[in-house]
Amino acid sequence: MRMVNTINPDQIIKNCDVGKNTKVWNFVNLYNCKIGSDCIVGSFVEIQGNVRIGNLVKIGSHTFICENVIIEDEVFIGHHVVFINDKYPRSTNKNGKLKNDKDWESLKTVIKKGASIGSNATLLAGITVGAGSIVGAGAVVAKNVPSNVIVAGNPAVILRYLSKVKK
């Protein structure tokens, strides 16, 4: 592991723990997160603090990973994937001030080993996607996904069971 701080005009990585052989493309905004070894992070990606990403993970361009997301080893995250940690987002708190991190309960999302999240999928706050499962492109996932299934649609439903992780 190495602590990386790169503040280039076209790549901002602040206080991130990055494993060996991990490649991060240009136009990214990463801070206070942990990324394992042998990963790829595409362009136009933002990864917020308190995110932990395992080894051999691919993250496609334009994906946004919010605080409190755990991505296990060998997970595929497509392009334009959106994670969420706030169930009922609002701009302001009861005192009429702009909300900050302490003004909402941040729910944890977990993507289990070997799962794949299709491009443009949206994962609502607090979801777990089971090992080896595939979330179809454009799906809106509103509840937990068991292991080794394919889900798709808005809201996402199970389309098919996978006997084992397909390679």
Place this chain on the structure above:
Amino acid sequence: MRMVNTINPDQIIKNCDVGKNTKVWNFVNLYNCKIGSDCIVGSFVEIQGNVRIGNLVKIGSHTFICENVIIEDEVFIGHHVVFINDKYPRSTNKNGKLKNDKDWESLKTVIKKGASIGSNATLLAGITVGAGSIVGAGAVVAKNVPSNVIVAGNPAVILRYLSKVKK
């Protein structure tokens, strides 16, 4: 209010009227728009001309706000939200030339006070979202949303009525 012109390699703000205490992150492309006080604008956001944004507004990363959008005070706009002003988009006009702004009727979108637009939502041209309402993440909003409701789905439908704005 202050007129801001910042042409850095990692932040382009051209001819925008920006209120006090408003924070704009890196990797943005803002031009000819008006943003109120105490707002936050995330990374990878583009805001086009003739957009007016009120006070205490949060705009998440990767959001695109097209011309002719009005966002009132205390609105939450999630990540990857997409606004639209052209109902039947085409690349070229009747003369076979690339369309410019004068070649289509740009419809106005309004997000009323205290509403929240979930991440990855798509708002079709000419929509009004009522005060205090929540548009669910990943929703495709094809018609007006009344005040104080939750809508979701593709196309979005009303899921629930809110007795008052939830904080």
Place this chain on the structure above:
Amino acid sequence: MRMVNTINPDQIIKNCDVGKNTKVWNFVNLYNCKIGSDCIVGSFVEIQGNVRIGNLVKIGSHTFICENVIIEDEVFIGHHVVFINDKYPRSTNKNGKLKNDKDWESLKTVIKKGASIGSNATLLAGITVGAGSIVGAGAVVAKNVPSNVIVAGNPAVILRYLSKVKK
């Protein structure tokens, strides 16, 4: 045609063949692709290698165009549009190594002349969209679209037939 190589902090164009009068905005990542004349490419766009784009094409901000996409003349591509070439994406191959381009069958997507792809649409791997058709904003296109129709929804279905290309 001209071969363009621009490695600025805010615009990366590597080894692309770009036609005359084509305007490319800042914050883009283009490589090994071919773009015709009189086109516009918006900010925060990534276009991968082996992509061929015709003349008079508009590509909105935040769009991601993967390898093996062909876009014909006079096509409109909205904002946040996502193309896909891998039907069952996985992070790793059978040997437990990160997948590379040779580890999957990349399927070809074709957008025929004069078609329009609405913002935030997702096009699954191997799709053809017929000439003059409109894919509605937020649609998830899972099968071929014939010519001169409007499709929308997740999955997208035909909403309406167009007697001729609407301008």
